[in-house]
Amino acid sequence: MKEYIDVLKKMPLFHNIDEKDIISILSCLCAKEKTYNKDEYIWSAENKVSEAGIILSGSVNVIKEDYWGNRAIISKFSSGKMFGEAFSCSKLAKLPVSVVASEKAKILFINYKKIITVCPNSCAFHSKIIDNMLKILADNNILLIQKMEHIVKRTTREKILSFLSEQAKKADNNSFTIEFNRQELADYLYVDRSAMSNEICKLRDEGILSFNKNKFTLFEKKNPNSIN
Amino acid sequence: MKEYIDVLKKMPLFHNIDEKDIISILSCLCAKEKTYNKDEYIWSAENKVSEAGIILSGSVNVIKEDYWGNRAIISKFSSGKMFGEAFSCSKLAKLPVSVVASEKAKILFINYKKIITVCPNSCAFHSKIIDNMLKILADNNILLIQKMEHIVKRTTREKILSFLSEQAKKADNNSFTIEFNRQELADYLYVDRSAMSNEICKLRDEGILSFNKNKFTLFEKKNPNSIN
DNA sequence: TTAAGTTTGTTGTAAAAACAACATATTTGT
DNA sequence: ACAAATATGTTGTTTTTACAACAAACTTAA
Numbered sequence: 324m325k326e327y328i329d330v331l332k333k334m335p336l337f338h339n340i341d342e343k344d345i346i347s348i349l350s351c352l353c354a355k356e357k358t359y360n361k362d363e364y365i366w367s368a369e370n371k372v373s374e375a376g377i378i379l380s381g382s383v384n385v386i387k388e389d390y391w392g393n394r395a396i397i398s399k400f401s402s403g404k405m406f407g408e409a410f411s412c413s414k415l416a417k418l419p420v421s422v423v424a425s426e427k428a429k430i431l432f433i434n435y436k437k438i439i440t441v442c443p444n445s446c447a448f449h450s451k452i453i454d455n456m457l458k459i460l461a462d463n464n465i466l467l468i469q470k471m472e473h474i475v476k477r478t479t480r481e482k483i484l485s486f487l488s489e490q491a492k493k494a495d496n497n498s499f500t501i502e503f504n505r506q507e508l509a510d511y512l513y514v515d516r517s518a519m520s521n522e523i524c525k526l527r528d529e530g531i532l533s534f535n536k537n538k539f540t541l542f543e544k545k546n547p548n549s550i551n
Numbered sequence: 552m553k554e555y556i557d558v559l560k561k562m563p564l565f566h567n568i569d570e571k572d573i574i575s576i577l578s579c580l581c582a583k584e585k586t587y588n589k590d591e592y593i594w595s596a597e598n599k600v601s602e603a604g605i606i607l608s609g610s611v612n613v614i615k616e617d618y619w620g621n622r623a624i625i626s627k628f629s630s631g632k633m634f635g636e637a638f639s640c641s642k643l644a645k646l647p648v649s650v651v652a653s654e655k656a657k658i659l660f661i662n663y664k665k666i667i668t669v670c671p672n673s674c675a676f677h678s679k680i681i682d683n684m685l686k687i688l689a690d691n692n693i694l695l696i697q698k699m700e701h702i703v704k705r706t707t708r709e710k711i712l713s714f715l716s717e718q719a720k721k722a723d724n725n726s727f728t729i730e731f732n733r734q735e736l737a738d739y740l741y742v743d744r745s746a747m748s749n750e751i752c753k754l755r756d757e758g759i760l761s762f763n764k765n766k767f768t769l770f771e772k773k774n775p776n777s778i779n
Numbered sequence: 780t781t782a783a784g785t786t787t788g789t790t791g792t793a794a795a796a797a798c799a800a801c802a803t804a805t806t807t808g809t
Numbered sequence: 810a811c812a813a814a815t816a817t818g819t820t821g822t823t824t825t826t827a828c829a830a831c832a833a834a835c836t837t838a839a
Contacts, residue, residue: 408689409693410693412689455687458640460689461640462641467696471623471625474741475701477826478794479796501696505816506817515705517797518795518796518798519800520818522795536805705825706826707825732786733787734786734787744786745827745828746825749789749790751788752789
């Protein structure tokens with residue numbers, strides 16, 4: 324675990340907590356580490372979870388699958404992020420989603436109940452951890468609300484442009500690399516992959532964007548009557 | 552405010568807190584009350600908020616509007632629920648959504664920072680309030696994830712059936728009343744109202760459901776090969 | 780009670796999406 | 810370097826949606 328101390332100390336959960344204290348906190352929280360291969364299930368829908376996951380390396384997709392195997396990606400979490408915390412403290416009998424490694428990933432599981440319960444050793448960092456936890460929950464909330472911004476759009480084209488614009492804004496650059504391949508992006512935006520691919524190419528042919536693999540560039544609008 | 556003590560003491564925020572203490576906590580949290588008429592904006596997108604809202608009566612819609620006035624409903628909150636808490640502790644410069652009263656509503660605003668900061672009077676209930684806040688944030692998170700269940704579906708018909716099935720399950724009854732009118736439901740499921748209305752009537756004609764205004768009844772499938 | 784306003788249902792049309800099937804390109808493992 | 814597997818692009822067809830325009834039902838306020 325010590326090899327990941329750089330990830331851990333940058334994590335929201337350990338914000339404002341000294342590096343030297345993190346290891347002792349982790350043992351207090353029953354931290355257990357496990358490695359998953361690409362496409363391996365970390366949690367399956369219908370299971371009951373009582374732990375939260377912290378991504379030490381790699382990334383995971385929170386997904387919803389139907390009977391016919393159609394996959395929808397609810398959210399993607401990368402190194403340093405926490406997932407599953409909302410489920411482990413809810414009264415839901417079973418997990419409404421699955422969590423799958425989208426590439427080889429090392430996950431640290433911690434006992435969530437222990438995070439949010441006052442430490443029997445009344446360790447000094449505990450209230451700080453709870454503060455951080457409030458922030459993480461709020462941020463994961465906002466992540467979903469911001470995703471809605473793309474999903475509410477009525478056409479595939481608008482969804483793509485909404486998503487890509489946000490990525491450009493995040494990167495603070497018209498050129499940026501996205502973390503999804505085409506199938507994942509389609510599953511994330513809830514559209515058909517081939518229709519989406521077709522639309523992306525149309526956007527390219529119209530001079531609105533260019534791309535190479537997962538690197539996209541958005542061009543400025545030439546229309547001077549732009550409303551933005 | 553005292554007239555709403557029944558609402559307050561049933562609220563998740565005041566779970567496990569004595570009725571007699573709630574009033575004093577509210578003054579500690581700078582609680583302010585305000586009444587809004589139907590369709591009145593409580594918060595507009597692009598504003599900065601530092602408070603959280605508690606619904607004493609009525610209900611509110613968290614919405615996203617585009618330049619052309621198209622409205623999408625992200626979530627609806629009713630009496631006793633809390634909204635806006637995630638934004639008031641985020642680093643977002645501006646609110647990504649608007650909050651509108653969907654009927655006459657009385658809202659209690661509280662200083663969110665004070666909820667999550669240790670009380671200078673170190674009042675005894677404070678850690679309990681923080682516990683409750685963790686639960687509220689997790690629940691609001693799960694609410695959004697559960698909504699995704701409907702939204703990911705590819706056809707209007709499937710979205711409607713997914714939504715109505717959940718309502719039946721929640722009501723624990725095949726007959727139930729929904730909190731949305733037709734336009735709101737369409738805005739909530741991100742589909743066109745007239746197309747949705749048309750689809751609902753087809754479902755009725757096919758004997759899958761019946762309805763009268765906002766009261767729906769789902770009929771059991773007759774197909775014995777049902778996969779469920 | 781009546782008129783005006785609002786909500787819901789209905790229909791037709793044009794646009795868009797899903798779907799399927801396949802071609803091409805890229806990646807991976809040996 | 811090669812074959813196999815995977816990912817992406819392309820095209821045509823069918824289904825579904827959005828949109829518009831209007832009719833009918835219902836609600837509200839004078």
